[in-house]
Amino acid sequence: MxxxxxxxxxxxxxxxxxxxxxxxxxxxxxxxxxxxxxxxxxxxxxxxxxxxxxxxxxxxxxDPNKINLWYVLGILAFIMIVTPVFYELITFFLGVRCFLPNNYIVWEATRPISDCGFCRDVSGPKVLQNMTREEFAPYAYSSQPIIIKNAVAHWAAKKILNFNYLKNLYERIPGAIDEDCPFLHFRSDFKSLRDVLAMPSARSNLSAGQTPWYVGWSNCHPTVLEELRKLYPRPHFLPVDAEMPNADYVFIGYEQGVFMHLDYIPRLMWQAQLQGNKSWIVAPTPECDHVCQSFSFYVEPGDAVLVDTRIWYHGSSIPNKGQFALTIQSEYG
Ligand SMILES: [Fe+2]
Known part of the structure; x- marks a missing residue:
């Protein structure tokens, strides 16, 4: 030149x-x-x-076709700023929720690529019978989903917790209902925990003709957390030095369950299935489809389930029509 x-x-x-x-x-x-x-x-x-x-x-x-890095970064920044604003505007003015929370979209677009080692040769959950901490130690940090049958069957929460117990608990603790704790509406039409606890008993019981619902929320209000943790202990099978978060999640409802997603949490996840059966479907990340497989399983009241939900896509549903399901979820690691 x-x-x-x-x-x-x-x-x-x-x-x-x-x-x-x-x-x-x-x-x-x-x-x-x-x-x-x-x-x-x-x-x-x-x-x-x-x-x-x-x-x-x-x-x-x-060349007009030449990709300009600044142009691409500008578009990404625009999407990341405008999408949450758009989401909040829809929620505020129309009173409806997007099917998929916007943070899932952002997380999915920015997650690291899996190396597939976690799912290779895994074709189902490992099913264990209730066991001691020492017996569970070899499995404690496995990437394979695990069910421990009857591991939480002795918890007081299994006998006591239900919709009315939760409603009464939140209503008698000042400020508890409106505490700014994460709320997950999933496929339901509820916008807040206040909406959930205010529903008429015909709907909370899913009487004939009522629409199923399924929601989850963090029990991060300190008094609520203290009261609920009186009903369930730290799972006896977890390693003694495992860290746990300051709050747990409660999931309740009928049929609808949760769409497929990854959890963006810092630790492994455990769930205590306290009421109702729950069907799970887990799937490898798309980049591992050629070496790994999806599978499903179900848990029964009294079972514990452990899944590394940061690397396995997972969704759930309540398979028995009209059956109320209640789950406590937390993390360890
Ligand atoms: Fe999840």
Whole structure:
């Protein structure tokens, strides 16, 4: 490119070209000329070739199809800013919730690629009978989903917790219902825990003709947490040095369950199935489809289930129509 540029100047006899020639230095220009002539003498290139190469080089810089990194980053930033605003506006003005919370979309778009080691040769959950901490130790940090049958059957929560217990608990603790704890509406039409606990008994019991619902929320209000943890202990099978979060989740409802997703949490997940059966479906990340497989299983009241929900896509449903399900979920690691 520069050779052509130089020659066009060197063969123009106008004063401006001459001045430029002087500025660049005669010696330098002579060497460029010699280099250009040598290239032509090889017979492998012609002046037309060099002109074409120059034209392509110049046009590459102007190619409208060339992807501009700043342009792409700008679009991504725009999506990440506008999507949550759009989501909140829909929620506020229309009173409806998007099917998929926007943070799932952002998380999915930014998650790291799996190496597939976690799911290779896994075709189902490992099913264990209730066992001691020492017996469970070899499985404690497995990437294979695990069911421990009857592991939480002795919990007081299994006998006591139900919709009315939760409603009464929240209503007698000032500020508990409106505490800013995460609330997951899933496929339901509820927008808050207040809406859930205010539903008429016909719907909370799923009487004939009522629409099924399924929701979850964090029991992060300190008094609620304290009261609920009186009904369920730290699972006896977890490693003694395993860290646990400051709050747990309660999931209650009928039929609808939860769409497939990954959890963006710092630790492994455990669930205590306290009422109702729950069907699970787990699937490897899409990039591992060629070496791993999806599978499903179900748990019964009294079972514990442990899944690394950060790496397994997972969804659930309550398979028995009209059956109320209640689950406590937390983390360990
Ligand atoms: Fe999850």
């Amino acid at each position: 520069f050779l052509l540029w130089n020659r066009s100047f060197s063969r123009n006899a106008n004063p401006a070209a001459e001045r430029t020639r002087e500025t660049l230095g005669e010696d330098f220009v002579r060497k460029l000329d010699a280099l250009h002539d040598d290239a032509l003498r090889t017979g492998l290139v012609t002046t037309a070739d060099l002109q074409e190469a120059y034209r392509k080089s110049r046009d590459t810089d102007r």
